[in-house]
Amino acid sequence: MNTVIQVSDVSKNFGSHIVLEKISLQVNRAAIYGLLGPSGAGKTTLVKMIAGIETPTKGSIKVLDTLMPNLHNMTKIGFMAQSDALYGELSGKENLEFFASIYGLKGEKQKERIEHAASLVNLTEFLKKQVHQYSGGMKRRLSLAAAILHEPQILILDEPTVGIDPVLRQSIWNELYKLSENGTTILVTTHVMDEAEKCSQLGMLRDGRLIASGSPRQLKESTSSETIEEAFLYYGGVRHEN
Numbered sequence: 001m002n003t004v005i006q007v008s009d010v011s012k013n014f015g016s017h018i019v020l021e022k023i024s025l026q027v028n029r030a031a032i033y034g035l036l037g038p039s040g041a042g043k044t045t046l047v048k049m050i051a052g053i054e055t056p057t058k059g060s061i062k063v064l065d066t067l068m069p070n071l072h073n074m075t076k077i078g079f080m081a082q083s084d085a086l087y088g089e090l091s092g093k094e095n096l097e098f099f100a101s102i103y104g105l106k107g108e109k110q111k112e113r114i115e116h117a118a119s120l121v122n123l124t125e126f127l128k129k130q131v132h133q134y135s136g137g138m139k140r141r142l143s144l145a146a147a148i149l150h151e152p153q154i155l156i157l158d159e160p161t162v163g164i165d166p167v168l169r170q171s172i173w174n175e176l177y178k179l180s181e182n183g184t185t186i187l188v189t190t191h192v193m194d195e196a197e198k199c200s201q202l203g204m205l206r207d208g209r210l211i212a213s214g215s216p217r218q219l220k221e222s223t224s225s226e227t228i229e230e231a232f233l234y235y236g237g238v239r240h241e242n
């Protein structure tokens, strides 16, 4: 089974506000699929539905061939939300222990996974510190560590590198590549064009509609663009700085 995420004709309204309209897309195993779009385009709402946290108003979403939301599937998904769901009064390590125990990781395995995830995001030496003393970027990094603790088959990351410096951002991307080489399917939202270039597939979202999709190369070639930003503007995206 190559298709891991199948979104079919999905619309989402909040009251009378139409946030997403007739979105269809599929993500194959081990892809790094980037959802690119300006603030308010509907990226977060879409990934929350794929993660099973929100439900579509119309249409359906299947993850690993199972209709979402589905509790069992949620153990196979690592989700890093945009706002960090961390406990400020606990230390970084205690936060990771909490998430590890939710995922059923115990004893030596738990210790090993926490050490690995913390070193990946360069937080090893800060693990004893209380999280309310962390900077915004450190909290992002701790959230990312929490999302990968249980080695999920699918990793969904909502703007994972906001507030993270370029060097660490690159090391996080290197790790995402490694995870994908080992078969993890990654869905990542971003409004940063150079990050979009790093994805194997892209979906361009604007005003709740998927305006284009394909590999970065296909999107550039089919619009005779030098950059993804140019391709996005060609398809009707609005320019979004930073």
Ligand SMILES: Nc1ncnc2c1ncn2[C@@H]1O[C@H](COP(=O)(O)OP(=O)(O)OP(=O)(O)O)[C@@H](O)[C@H]1O
Pocket: 014, 017, 019, 037, 038, 039, 040, 041, 042, 043, 044, 045, 046, 082, 191
């Ligand atoms: N629970 C909610 N109730 C009402 N409106 C909502 C809710 N969640 C999101 N929206 C609206 O849906 C639209 C899309 O929001 P969403 O957060 O999905 O966009 P986004 O592309 O992720 O933007 P950003 O990059 O700023 O997070 C916005 O207009 C937002 O105000």
